[in-house]
Every structure is written in structure tokens, then in C-alpha cells.
Amino acid sequence: MAFSTTITTAGDTATITLSGELDASSAPQFKAEVEQAASQGAKKLVLMMQDLEYMASAGLRVLIFAKQKMGADTDIYLVGTQELVKETIEKTGFDQSVYMVDTYDD
Numbered sequence: 001m002a003f004s005t006t007i008t009t010a011g012d013t014a015t016i017t018l019s020g021e022l023d024a025s026s027a028p029q030f031k032a033e034v035e036q037a038a039s040q041g042a043k044k045l046v047l048m049m050q051d052l053e054y055m056a057s058a059g060l061r062v063l064i065f066a067k068q069k070m071g072a073d074t075d076i077y078l079v080g081t082q083e084l085v086k087e088t089i090e091k092t093g094f095d096q097s098v099y100m101v102d103t104y105d106d
Contacts (some may be wrong), residue, residue: 001053003029005018005029007064009037009042013046014040014042015045016037016047018030018049018052019049020052021052021054022054022056022059022069023056023058024058025100027059036055038084042070043056044075044076044077045065045070045075046104047077047078047079048080049079049081049085054084054085055088060089061090063089067098071078075099076098078098078099079101080101080102080103081100081104083085
């Protein structure tokens with residue numbers, strides 16, 4: 001499945017919906033969306049990950065970049081993360097830096 005993202009912003013919340021496979025070839029697209037969210041001054045980043053089937057280390061690097069770029073006071077939510085992707089995030093310990101939730105209501 002091809003990787004795709006969409007970004008929406010409302011107030012100080014940026015929501016990025018990811019689908020497909022996030023790997024080295026698609027990570028720059030995700031990084032560009034994160035940079036856009038950061039440039040708009042988002043204080044909360046919500047990543048809708050229900051349709052993200054796979055994430056390689058390049059995707060993890062973008063998540064770390066997001067945390068660094070947006071600042072320590074920015075909350076990052078990973079919503080509906082599929083089990084395979086969730087395991088990858090947990091193995092790196094990054095799950096301690098974000099909120100991993102099944103659903104998100106603002």
C-alpha cells in the first residue's frame with residue numbers, strides 16, 4: 001500500500017493522518033508534514049495511525065525529529081497504532097515520550 005499523509009490544523013492542534021508503509025522512501029513526506037505543523041506553532045501533534053501498516057527505522061527517526069522540532073512542551077499522540085507498529089515503537093522506548101491511545105477526542 002502506498003504511503004500517504006494528510007494534515008489538518010485546528011487551533012494549536014495539528015493532526016496528521018498516515019496510511020500505508022512508512023519507510024526510507026516515504027519518511028521525507030512525513031517529515032515535511034511535521035515541519036509544516038511545527039511552522040504553524042502547533043502545541044499538540046496528533047498522529048492518526050490506524051491505517052499505517054508498517055514503520056521502518058526511518059519513520060522512528062521522524063517521530064524523534066518531531067519531538068525535538070516541536071519542543072518538549074508539545075504533546076504528541078499516536079492514535080490507533082497497529083500492533084506491528086506499536087511493537088516497533090515500544091522496543092525503542094519512544095512510547096515513554098508520547099501518548100499512545102486507541103482513540104482521540106479533543
